[in-house]
Amino acid sequence: MIQTNWHTHTKRCGHAKGEDHEYVEAAIQAGFKTLGFSDHVPYPIPEEHVRMDYFEYEGYISSIRSLKQKYKDQIDIYVGMEVECFLDQWETLSFFRKELDYLILGQHNLAYHGKDIYNVETPEELLRYCELIETACQHALCDYICHPDVCMWSYPQIDGTVKEIANRIADISLRYNMPVELNCGSGVRYPMKEYEDGFRYAYPTRAFFEVFAEKKCPVVIGLDIHDPKLFLTDDLLNRALSVVEGLDLNFLYDYDLVSAAKERKKLFY
Ligand SMILES: [Zn+2]
Ligand SMILES: [Zn+2]
Secondary structure, eight states: OOOEEOOBOOGGGSSOOSOHHHHHHHHHHTTOSEEEEEEEOOOSSOOTTTSOOGGGHHHHHHHHHHHHHHTTTTOEEEEEEEEOOOGGGHHHHHHHHHHSSEEEEOOOBSSTTOOBGGGOOSHHHHHHHHHHHHHHHHTTOOSEESOTTGGGSSOOSOOHHHHHHHHHHHHHHHHTTOOEEEEOSHHHHSOOEEETTEEEOSSSOHHHHHHHHHTTOEEEEEOOBSSGGGGGOOHHHHHHHHHTTTOOOEEOTTOOHHHHHHHHHHHOO
16 A cells, blocks of 8 residues: 555664565565665663664665665665754764765654653643654654654553644645654554543554644654564554554655755754
C-alpha cells in the first residue's frame, strides 16, 4: 500500500533485530521504492538497548551507503537518524544535522537522561513535551515529528491538556510546514490498554488526529520498523489506520523528505 518509509531502525540500537541488508531486501520484496534508515542517535553517554554507541556511527553510515549503491536499481536508500530535542546536546545534534540526509524527531525523554516519555502522567509533563517539539521545529532540527502522541503511553485520559497540546502540535506543524507521523510501531504492537476513559492503543491517539484532520496538517505514515519481517505484513499499518478511520487526513504519500531536509538545513541554528 505504501512505497516509502523514512522510519527504519537497525540492530545497533540494541532493541531491533536483523542485518542491514535484510531490511533492504524485505523492503524491496514488499514493493517499497524509497527506504530511509533512521536509527536512534548516539549521545556521549552510551545507553544500552536504547541507541547505538558513538563508535558504531561510522559502520552505520558505511553499511547503509554501500547498500544504497548495491541496490540502487531497485530502491532509493537514504541515511538519517531519529533524534530528541536536547539543548544541552546541541553540538552532537548539529553534527548529525549537517552530516545526514535527514533527521526525524522522536522525543523520548523530557530532558537528556530525564523523565522517560513512556512514564508521563501529568499535564505539566505534557506541556513540557510540547515545548520541546516546538523548540526542535523552531530550530529546524528535524524533518518530521515522529509519533507526536507517544506521550499518551501512560497518560490516564484524554483531558483538556491533551486537547491543548494536540492543537499546539498541529499549529507547530502548520507554522513550520513540519509533517506529523502516523506511527505503526510499539503503540500498536501491543493490544489496546484500559485507561481511565476507556480502551485505546498507547498511540496513535485519535484525539490528536482529529485535530490534525481538522487543521489539514501534513501527515506521513512511519512504520518505525525494528525487524525486517515487519515490511512483509500490513497488520500494524492497518491497526494504526483503524485508529484514524473516517478522518479526512492530509496524507503525504511518497513525501520527498530529503529535498525538504536540504531546505530545512539552511534554517537550522
Ligand atoms: Zn526504537
Ligand atoms: Zn523509531
